[in-house]
Amino acid sequence: MHQAQEEISRCIECELCLEVCPTYQATGERLFSPMERLKTAERILKGESPNSREIESIYNCPKCMQCEAVCPEEIKVTQVIHWTREELVRRGFGPLPRHDEIIQGILKQGNSVNGDPKRRLEWLPEEFPRKESETLLYLGCLPSYLVKESATSTYLVLKKLRVDFMILEDEGCCGTYIYEAGRRDFAGELFEKNVDRFKSRGIKQLLVPCNGCLKCFKYFYPEVLGQMDFSVHHVLEVIYSRLKEEPSLLKRVSRPVTYQDSCRLSRGEGMTEEPRELLKLCGAELKEPEKNRAEAPCCGAGAGIRSVYRDLSMKLASNLLSQIPAEEVVSACPFCVFNLSYTSRKKELGKKLTYFTTLILESLGGK
Ligand code: SF4
Ligand code: SF4
Numbered sequence: 001m002h003q004a005q006e007e008i009s010r011c012i013e014c015e016l017c018l019e020v021c022p023t024y025q026a027t028g029e030r031l032f033s034p035m036e037r038l039k040t041a042e043r044i045l046k047g048e049s050p051n052s053r054e055i056e057s058i059y060n061c062p063k064c065m066q067c068e069a070v071c072p073e074e075i076k077v078t079q080v081i082h083w084t085r086e087e088l089v090r091r092g093f094g095p096l097p098r099h100d101e102i103i104q105g106i107l108k109q110g111n112s113v114n115g116d117p118k119r120r121l122e123w124l125p126e127e128f129p130r131k132e133s134e135t136l137l138y139l140g141c142l143p144s145y146l147v148k149e150s151a152t153s154t155y156l157v158l159k160k161l162r163v164d165f166m167i168l169e170d171e172g173c174c175g176t177y178i179y180e181a182g183r184r185d186f187a188g189e190l191f192e193k194n195v196d197r198f199k200s201r202g203i204k205q206l207l208v209p210c211n212g213c214l215k216c217f218k219y220f221y222p223e224v225l226g227q228m229d230f231s232v233h234h235v236l237e238v239i240y241s242r243l244k245e246e247p248s249l250l251k252r253v254s255r256p257v258t259y260q261d262s263c264r265l266s267r268g269e270g271m272t273e274e275p276r277e278l279l280k281l282c283g284a285e286l287k288e289p290e291k292n293r294a295e296a297p298c299c300g301a302g303a304g305i306r307s308v309y310r311d312l313s314m315k316l317a318s319n320l321l322s323q324i325p326a327e328e329v330v331s332a333c334p335f336c337v338f339n340l341s342y343t344s345r346k347k348e349l350g351k352k353l354t355y356f357t358t359l360i361l362e363s364l365g366g367k
């Protein structure tokens with residue numbers, strides 16, 4: 001039996017997951033609920049041909065893990081969905097044309113956001129530092145091209161905290177988008193190229209500001225290539241441990257903010273208190289939404305859905321923003337910052353999105 005079928009067979013149809021699933025709640029379509037996705041996955045994995053709505057249901061899940069947080073049977077719903085995406089690709093039903101366009105962009109230009117590689121380092125506030133280190137700050141496509149403030153402030157904060165690190169001039173993409181679309185073959189090739197590059201530069205540790213990169217390097221690389229000889233950390237971990245030791249470096253930034261828990265850091269990594277403590281050390285006044293930490297809603301950007309199902313992605317983002325009490329929303333995920341600020345602008349919701357290192361930098365006295 002396929003591992004997925006073993007997972008699926010444990011479903012007792014209690015429907016608890018329907019209450020928390022954002023795609024079901026936003027559309028009212030049972031097909032877009034975790035329970036129905038499991039049934040669809042079962043049929044596909046048994047060899048039945050899916051119709052277009054069923055394919056959509058497998059690809060329009062942002063893998064927010066809210067279902068997994070409430071499932072009494074601890075079913076790995078997102079893993080089943082991923083295996084099903086790979087099966088769709090094997091049988092020629094996936095990836096979808098829009099996925100293919102982006103994958104081609106990554107393979108040709110080395111980034112997932114159609115950025116001009118010559119402009120990749122525009123975020124860098126100084127000359128490129130020709131410095132070697134065993135620690136690589138891997139910025140990622142989103143921070144490098146679309147949420148540049150997150151790249152610049154992360155770089156400056158790490159420097160101010162005297163963290164020893166290097167950056168790459170021609171960084172490329174981690175490949176998470178390709179993996180999430182189910183193209184394990186192309187993803188594996190890209191992963192191998194990156195690993196070889198890290199090896200040749202003597203990299204032992206990766207620091208990443210992007211949650212997509214975090215998930216990819218930490219979980220997808222070992223899953224596809226086996227054990228890695230570098231460790232992977234969100235920059236939050238390093239910044240938190242430094243500033244906890246030296247809180248006197250921070251000056252008060254007294255204003256109300258809401259910390260937005262991203263799916264990956266809260267449900268994925270259990271990292272919910274460190275960012276809050278950091279913001280408090282900066283003097284920010286935290287305003288909690290009713291659903292926070294492991295119960296926090298999904299921003300609707302992840303696992304490839306924003307690029308293909310933009311309306312659904314924006315619905316999820318608006319739903320999240322409507323629950324945020326403060327005007328300023330601080331996040332530790334550049335993709336959340338990007339999708340939420342885009343949605344806030346488009347729908348005139350009046351929220352200001354800030355990547356957390358921007359606030360830390362301000363509290364450290366700026367540049
Ligand atoms: S991961 Fe999120 S969107 Fe996907 S089925 Fe589970 S609750 Fe629904
Ligand atoms: S919560 Fe778990 S067991 Fe209950 S319906 Fe959803 S997937 Fe099945």
Ligand code: SF4
Nearest residue numbers: 140141142174212213
């Ligand atoms: S996870 Fe990061 S590097 Fe990878 S595609 Fe997304 S933004 Fe780019």
